[in-house]
Amino acid sequence: MKIAVYPGSFDPTTNGHLDVIERASRLFDRIIVAVIKNPEKTPRFSFKERMAMLEASVPHCDNVEVESFDGLLVEYVRQKKACAVVRGLRAVSDFDYEFQMALTNRRMAPEIETVFLMTDYRYSYLSSSFVKQIAGLGGDVSGLVPGPVTAYLKRSRQKKGER
């Protein structure tokens, strides 16, 4: 059984994330999408909301589960008996951070591989922060996020009283 963990903030889930999840689910027997409870950047959505958005976006993927974690990623991956970490790569700007993270994780846990999936050309410009910005200004995010995420963005905008 080959298990992989796909960690991220998912604040919120975008179609770029979903594309990585779907493709990874064809490469591994089981994918655990792991929501980082307390990411470095203060998230817009609570971890419960971020998990709920993911769960609502992946019902068609039988071998995908959504969980959350705190603390060291490699410890979590070991605990789950996974062999790999999946990450997505967009522009060159992602590379430095991802490279550093992959090598640091390998130093701590040489038995765990980081597997990078190149973004689809449709999503190469797409990020959660871009989506939040567009939604916050009342722009149309359809095509950028899975359907269920749209409602969360709308609610968040109403709560903030943005126009």
Ligand code: ADP
């Ligand atoms: P993090 O805060 O850990 O970077 P994100 O939710 O922003 O969490 O991203 C999780 C992973 O998904 C990262 O590896 C990121 O590069 C990847 N990712 C984000 N957006 C896209 C996209 N549009 N296409 C492919 N991969 C993406």
